[in-house]
Amino acid sequence: MAVVQPGYQACTGCSLCLLACPVWRATRDIRLTPHGRARALQCGATAGELAASIDACTFCGACEPACPEDIGLVAMMVDLRAELARHAPERVARVRNRMEQAMGGETRATVPPASRAAMLLVPDKALRDDPALLKRMAGLLGASGRVAVTQDDGADIALALEAGAAIPDARLACFLAPLRRAKRLIVGDGMLIRALRGWLPGVHIETLGVAASSMAGVRDKLHASDLYVIEPRAYHADQERLVKYYDALRASLGCSMNLDLQRLAIPTTAGSLPAQLGRNQVDVRDQARWILEGCEVARIVVEDLNDIAAFAAVTDKPVVHLTQLT
């Protein structure tokens, strides 16, 4: 049974969400934080009045596991972006062409129907755009069973979720149909993985990072001198479970990770919508430097391809994607 999370009304103003928020770290402006939004909503603010704050969020999701009241802060942001878009459709227009590009201009045919036993890889857009890496990843996962790769990666849907744009029912149904038949989904997009858990409650869904780092072929190539950079969106969507997985990984390898003292993943925010639109309140390079601060590492291994450029810009250490380890 799905657990209904409390809404903004439950915010007590403890400020714990601030500690994990990259926008807070960059601006020190409470108005641009989950705390500021929740309290403003309690005071009767409308989405329009909170537009600057709503635009600033990078959807890293770190605030949600930090919240002692278990408020659905990510869902709150999705709703706020959607409400903002409803009242000001022109705001979504600027991402509409990106969505169309992501979708390929037409509703995609998908892979040959996956059998019930198949593992289905739903790559994120960055991985999709790098066919060689995608092939390696599929090959890697294929070592543990038959794997298919969806032609339809749902990048437009992920973008719509982040932008607050409406997702046509037909489009969503088309995207989900083959996924329903899979027993196990490996999902690359952190924004999508959270939504898919709600849309496909019976399907086992795993993050690409966990699936790849579980493989002996990858794990054997990770070293104690590595900085392992977890993709924050997928991690925070299931932090209660994944903190144990990554903690065990860190203990067994001795490597560093982009986890803070609360064991929340520090994001670069490189792949976020504000970053794509050039409106990021967060300095991606500054975040990368902050992650690196105090780390004596020889190499940086990232789960999210968007992070490669972020780290490469601030360090001369090699930066590689998980799949490039094999």
Added chain:
Amino acid sequence: MEIPVIEPGVIPPDHVAPDALQGIRRQQTNPKRWDGAGWTGFAEILRSAGIEVIEQPTVRGAFATDAGGTAYGMPHGVVIARNTAQVAALLRAAQTHRVPVTVRGGGLTTEGESVAFGGVLLDMTGMSRVLGVDRAGLTVRTEAGIFWHSLAEVLRRQNLDYLSAPLNLTSSVGGTLGVGGIDVNSARLGCSADQAVSVQVVTPTGDIVECSDTQNTELFQRVILGYGQFGVITEATLRIRPYTPLRMHYFYYTSLRMAIEDLQLLDRNDASDYSGILTMMDKVVNLLVAFDSDARKAAFMATWRVRLRGHGEAGVALRMMAYYALHPWRLGEALFLYERRRRLFPEFRRAEYTRDGRMFDRSVVFSRAVWKFWGGRKMVIPDLAASEEKFVEAVLRGNAVCRKYFRHYTLYCVGIKLREDHRAHYELSCVPPDARARAYGCEFEPMIGDKVYARDRLQSFKNEIYDIGVELGTSYYRFGGMMKGYIRRVFGDALVEKHLEMKRRADPAMILNRDVIF
């Protein structure tokens, strides 16, 4: 009814004295809201100086209450502090226009001390940068709006740590230095305020002054533990230390007195690096003991363990079962304790923070638990700060008051090592005047949860706890804000008048943190 006009800076007749209003229930003493005269000119001056003044109601509303959730007020505007010069300009303008300035860090006060009843609210969290770490000298210079946890995040990258800080991630450094700050190592290292080597202060008239034990000493004495009456702390140099994880041990008691006596035994003999008491009512009393090194732990085990009268978890469980078997009408309480234990104890042993019996991030573990299991929209945490000799009686009497008012509550007790050379800092503070080497503090925290209590009931509860302090001659951590009616009764007219005179000299328009103390 004639309501007398009270000038700012005058402590009014004691609203909460038992004989103040015979036959009338004691009332909460919220201050009157400032009327806004001069606000427009003040805001214009700030804006012309390039300072953003936020006046949208929804933003101001975010600051309408504090962690206590019982005092509500609205500032006329909010300024997010960005640098010391800006704070100085704001205070100069506030003096000119007589605009009250309420300074807020983490907003974790419970008596409305960080709530603005009109005027400008200065949000210090905008000044949150760490300015420099001196690894050799083991000090850190930081902006004072920083949360202790954010400071820890920076220090830990260099395998360093602060000395002691409240077990709450969002306490700010400046706010803590202004009131005290206790940790489970305070019996050994003192309160957080005593860790300050020097501070940069903006006085109520807008002067920027660096002060320490050797520089501008009098201001240092008034600002540290001064409840924000004599200046805004904008930067601080703090002592730090190499980071160590904790070796934790828990001992369980069914007697409060016994647990406190054992706590004091350990503290007197420097037998542990960390010590404190956390209870589930007075039924399960947990004495936590921890160490920075295996050597210290071994010394404790060899000498002191056998002298403690506490039990392990299984031992106390057996005793509880026996007790409730003989008191079956208290089954509800037994079930509460069982459920509480089932949910709470694993929080202190989460694998991601604890490994091989060592706790890696005590403030994260405790703060998470505090907010998850004690936090809520309303919190009242009256406390008593007593000398070592008076502490047992203070806690036992306070515990009886808790039992009278609430079904479920928690007590949190720790020792605080005092610095003889800082005795001047302790004047009119939470440190009881008769305490010498060490003082003790106990917080009495009802578990309010989703229950709704009238504010008068909560106030009456606090009053009964504080009345104990008046009788015993203790002090309090939270004597400001809504509890300021106790100040004269506890500290005496002579001392209050002395500080009021100093306040008037330092803050002629009485604008800084008005109604917190003066």
